[in-house]
Amino acid sequence: MSQVAYLPPAGKREQTKVANRLAILDAAREVFGELGYDVCTVRDIIRRTGLASGTFYNYYKSKDEVFDALADEGARRFKPILKALHARADDDFEGYLRAAVSAYFEFIAHEQESWRLQRPPGETIPHARTTPEIAAVFEEVRSVMAEGMERGNAPRVDLDYLAAACIALAREVGDKMLERRPVDTAAATDFCVKLILGGVPSLPRLED
Amino acid sequence: MSQVAYLPPAGKREQTKVANRLAILDAAREVFGELGYDVCTVRDIIRRTGLASGTFYNYYKSKDEVFDALADEGARRFKPILKALHARADDDFEGYLRAAVSAYFEFIAHEQESWRLQRPPGETIPHARTTPEIAAVFEEVRSVMAEGMERGNAPRVDLDYLAAACIALAREVGDKMLERRPVDTAAATDFCVKLILGGVPSLPRLED
Amino acid sequence: MSQVAYLPPAGKREQTKVANRLAILDAAREVFGELGYDVCTVRDIIRRTGLASGTFYNYYKSKDEVFDALADEGARRFKPILKALHARADDDFEGYLRAAVSAYFEFIAHEQESWRLQRPPGETIPHARTTPEIAAVFEEVRSVMAEGMERGNAPRVDLDYLAAACIALAREVGDKMLERRPVDTAAATDFCVKLILGGVPSLPRLED
Amino acid sequence: MSQVAYLPPAGKREQTKVANRLAILDAAREVFGELGYDVCTVRDIIRRTGLASGTFYNYYKSKDEVFDALADEGARRFKPILKALHARADDDFEGYLRAAVSAYFEFIAHEQESWRLQRPPGETIPHARTTPEIAAVFEEVRSVMAEGMERGNAPRVDLDYLAAACIALAREVGDKMLERRPVDTAAATDFCVKLILGGVPSLPRLED
DNA sequence: AATGAATGAGAATTCATTCAT
DNA sequence: AATGAATGAATTCTCATTCAT
Numbered sequence: 001m002s003q004v005a006y007l008p009p010a011g012k013r014e015q016t017k018v019a020n021r022l023a024i025l026d027a028a029r030e031v032f033g034e035l036g037y038d039v040c041t042v043r044d045i046i047r048r049t050g051l052a053s054g055t056f057y058n059y060y061k062s063k064d065e066v067f068d069a070l071a072d073e074g075a076r077r078f079k080p081i082l083k084a085l086h087a088r089a090d091d092d093f094e095g096y097l098r099a100a101v102s103a104y105f106e107f108i109a110h111e112q113e114s115w116r117l118q119r120p121p122g123e124t125i126p127h128a129r130t131t132p133e134i135a136a137v138f139e140e141v142r143s144v145m146a147e148g149m150e151r152g153n154a155p156r157v158d159l160d161y162l163a164a165a166c167i168a169l170a171r172e173v174g175d176k177m178l179e180r181r182p183v184d185t186a187a188a189t190d191f192c193v194k195l196i197l198g199g200v201p202s203l204p205r206l207e208d
Numbered sequence: 209m210s211q212v213a214y215l216p217p218a219g220k221r222e223q224t225k226v227a228n229r230l231a232i233l234d235a236a237r238e239v240f241g242e243l244g245y246d247v248c249t250v251r252d253i254i255r256r257t258g259l260a261s262g263t264f265y266n267y268y269k270s271k272d273e274v275f276d277a278l279a280d281e282g283a284r285r286f287k288p289i290l291k292a293l294h295a296r297a298d299d300d301f302e303g304y305l306r307a308a309v310s311a312y313f314e315f316i317a318h319e320q321e322s323w324r325l326q327r328p329p330g331e332t333i334p335h336a337r338t339t340p341e342i343a344a345v346f347e348e349v350r351s352v353m354a355e356g357m358e359r360g361n362a363p364r365v366d367l368d369y370l371a372a373a374c375i376a377l378a379r380e381v382g383d384k385m386l387e388r389r390p391v392d393t394a395a396a397t398d399f400c401v402k403l404i405l406g407g408v409p410s411l412p413r414l415e416d
Numbered sequence: 417m418s419q420v421a422y423l424p425p426a427g428k429r430e431q432t433k434v435a436n437r438l439a440i441l442d443a444a445r446e447v448f449g450e451l452g453y454d455v456c457t458v459r460d461i462i463r464r465t466g467l468a469s470g471t472f473y474n475y476y477k478s479k480d481e482v483f484d485a486l487a488d489e490g491a492r493r494f495k496p497i498l499k500a501l502h503a504r505a506d507d508d509f510e511g512y513l514r515a516a517v518s519a520y521f522e523f524i525a526h527e528q529e530s531w532r533l534q535r536p537p538g539e540t541i542p543h544a545r546t547t548p549e550i551a552a553v554f555e556e557v558r559s560v561m562a563e564g565m566e567r568g569n570a571p572r573v574d575l576d577y578l579a580a581a582c583i584a585l586a587r588e589v590g591d592k593m594l595e596r597r598p599v600d601t602a603a604a605t606d607f608c609v610k611l612i613l614g615g616v617p618s619l620p621r622l623e624d
Numbered sequence: 625m626s627q628v629a630y631l632p633p634a635g636k637r638e639q640t641k642v643a644n645r646l647a648i649l650d651a652a653r654e655v656f657g658e659l660g661y662d663v664c665t666v667r668d669i670i671r672r673t674g675l676a677s678g679t680f681y682n683y684y685k686s687k688d689e690v691f692d693a694l695a696d697e698g699a700r701r702f703k704p705i706l707k708a709l710h711a712r713a714d715d716d717f718e719g720y721l722r723a724a725v726s727a728y729f730e731f732i733a734h735e736q737e738s739w740r741l742q743r744p745p746g747e748t749i750p751h752a753r754t755t756p757e758i759a760a761v762f763e764e765v766r767s768v769m770a771e772g773m774e775r776g777n778a779p780r781v782d783l784d785y786l787a788a789a790c791i792a793l794a795r796e797v798g799d800k801m802l803e804r805r806p807v808d809t810a811a812a813t814d815f816c817v818k819l820i821l822g823g824v825p826s827l828p829r830l831e832d
Numbered sequence: 833a834a835t836g837a838a839t840g841a842g843a844a845t846t847c848a849t850t851c852a853t
Numbered sequence: 854a855a856t857g858a859a860t861g862a863a864t865t866c867t868c869a870t871t872c873a874t
Binding site: 038160165172177188194196201203 | 244246247365366368369370372373375376377379380381383384385395396398399400402403404405406407408409410411412
Binding site: 637640641644675676677678679682 | 835836837838839840841
């Protein structure tokens with residue numbers, strides 16, 4: 001728990017500001033993870049920072065805004081990875097999918113180290129919302145698939161359903177993965193990718 | 209005076225009671241679906257029934273209790289269907305899976321008629337926790353899979369992941385399905401079943 | 417607990433009505449005693465009768481009304497005794513006071529047999545209101561004192577204070593008395609009467 | 625006006641906090657007195673302070689807690705006085721009793737200035753449970769009596785009854801006193817003390 | 833900026849009373 | 854009459870947000 005406010009590190013006001021912003025973000029990540037977005041209160045968040053409740057509002061206008069900021073921060077870290085993969089996807093859809101899914105699993109595995117570990121095991125983790133990083137995967141995956149279909153590298157199937165299916169898979173299998181010890185991202189990736197790639201050829205083709 | 213009271217619960221009073229209990233249950237199902245369990249309030253539920261706030265407490269002690277009742281009811285409605293399917297599943301895993309997924313899609317398609325239509329279009333529906341109905345279907349699916357694996361009718365794969373994957377798929381594809389007009393449960397079922405059945409043979413086998 | 421409603425004794429509607437009225441009164445006496453007037457609910461009362469909640473209102477308009485009815489009933493039983501004592505009070509103030517106080521203590525001792533006994537011992541008994549029987553004592557005692565003072569049989573002291581003091585004494589000592597086992601009305605009476613009679617001569621005289 | 629700070633917590637904030645805590649305590653004392661503990665609501669209390677409803681809970685968790693705080697505060701204010709009186713009571717039981725009763729009457733006379741005056745006249749004041757202040761005074765009185773009896777300075781009488789009698793007297797005579805104009809605490813004190821001291825020698829002695 | 837008490841809208845719940853049966 | 858479910862006002866309490874210091 002970072003008690004930044006009480007340790008203005010080197011006399012720099014700016015440093016404190018940045019540190020407080022991060023402290024709130026960290027605390028929010030923890031609390032959202034522990035209690036769930038809906039259930040947790042702003043006080044739960046701020047209590048963990050050691051800051052005063054009013055201070056929260058110097059940085060974020062509301063609980064929603066921290067949530068978004070948290071998501072943005074996640075997306076900022078995650079999106080470049082995906083873009084890079086996309087760039088060298090070429091015709092290797094499998095390679096791309098594997099890399100993307102793997103990146104996502106690595107991402108959440110790393111995320112959880114900051115907070116999910118200290119949760120009572122077996123407790124269900126409410127899956128609050130579609131976070132931006134997930135949305136990013138979704139869009140990327142979807143566009144790669146669309147591209148592949150157009151180029152004739154992939155069968156023409158229901159893209160909406162397929163993209164939804166992929167994102168769903170990644171999310172749920174990801175959650176399960178995090179419940180296990182040790183967290184094995186490779187196995188989870190393998191599972192997802194094989195299920196998708198194995199299943200796609202069987203999917204009903206679109207007529208048009 | 210006629211002491212007719214005990215056996216025939218067919219008076220108007222009894223009817224109203226049953227109807228109210230169902231009304232609350234229905235409203236709760238809707239509201240849980242629309243707002244999510246955590247966010248919705250007892251008032252949200254009762255408002256939708258047209259009953260008075262106090263009336264809620266004549267039937268259920270709390271939001272939690274309705275949720276449990278809902279789970280019971282969902283299970284009561286689904287389980288027999290699934291059990292029946294299960295009974296004649298034999299070695300026809302595909303037939304069984306198809307029937308189960310189809311039952312789920314029919315269920316949610318029917319559900320939405322009661323409420324999703326009257327919602328302002330375009331309004332985002334914050335997602336939906338795992339409802340008791342979903343849990344019931346998939347517990348069944350899971351046990352059938354386990355059975356199949358034990359009998360050697362299905363490859364030995366990571367059952368937890370597979371069950372999670374199936375739930376995820378049904379849920380997300382189901383959501384997408386509901387956004388389309390007309391709602392085509394057959395197509396959605398076909399999509400899910402084929403993806404799963406097609407993908408399963410490719411899944412990594414468990415060693416043990 | 418009288419379950420009168422389910423045993424219409426001899427076909428007489430009137431009997432049931434009277435019996436129900438009494439059942440409610442008895443239940444109210446019990447519940448007021450056990451929980452206190454303010455805390456107990458109409459449901460607490462009616463539950464004990466075995467009647468339906470709505471039935472309460474066929475007999476009494478409100479909780480207040482039962483309370484008053486209860487008090488009236490007490491007064492009806494108590495007042496005649498006092499009047500009789502007064503009639504033969506003559507100049508024997510001590511005899512009168514002793515008889516009056518004794519009558520009051522006997523009254524409450526008898527009352528409590530119906531309900532106060534079953535209370536957890538040591539629990540404080542909230543002293544809800546000045547009941548009519550108490551008011552009756554008050555008025556009687558006051559008028560006898562006034563008479564005595566006018567006739568010159570008693571010193572002219574502050575009558576309001578004295579009457580208040582007497583009533584207070586009877587009430588509080590009475591409560592204490594009821595907490596003891598066995599309930600000794602004679603001792604309590606002796607205590608009160610001696611305190612009052614012993615104290616009165618010392619009281620400051622009024623000038624007028 | 626000078627900042628006469630007694631101790632470090634002299635900020636405006638601290639002052640407000642202390643003032644609010646007292647305001648709630650005062651309001652509670654009034655409301656408990658006027659309506660009785662059971663009947664009054666937290667709203668009744670907070671309404672009288674002019675604070676917002678939520679503010680109550682910044683200071684006390686519940687109505688019960690204010691009551692306890694009130695008891696503490698009452699005891700804190702009274703006990704020293706009584707202890708001091710007690711200390712120099714020696715064999716002067718009369719002096720002590722007079723001082724104690726007088727302190728109580730002064731207290732309630734002062735209390736009523738803050739609220740009873742502004743009440744609609746003639747409105748009946750439903751009586752008043754034993755307040756913590758009363759309990760404090762009389763616990764002291766009781767222990768002094770016990771001491772006196774043990775030292776042989778007072779006759780061995782029924783102490784429970786005597787204490788109850790004193791409480792009752794002070795309470796009822798106190799109520800009457802407050803109804804008169806001008807409020808004459810000296811006269812009321814004189815009345816009570818003389819009645820008690822005059823009466824005690826007549827009381828039946830305990831055998832043991 | 834930081835603080836943390838005050839605010840008050842809103843949630844859950846209770847219960848006296850009504851009313852259809 | 855008796856019944857007991859329905860009603861809704863009233864109550865307790867929470868918590869996001871504001872604001873004086």
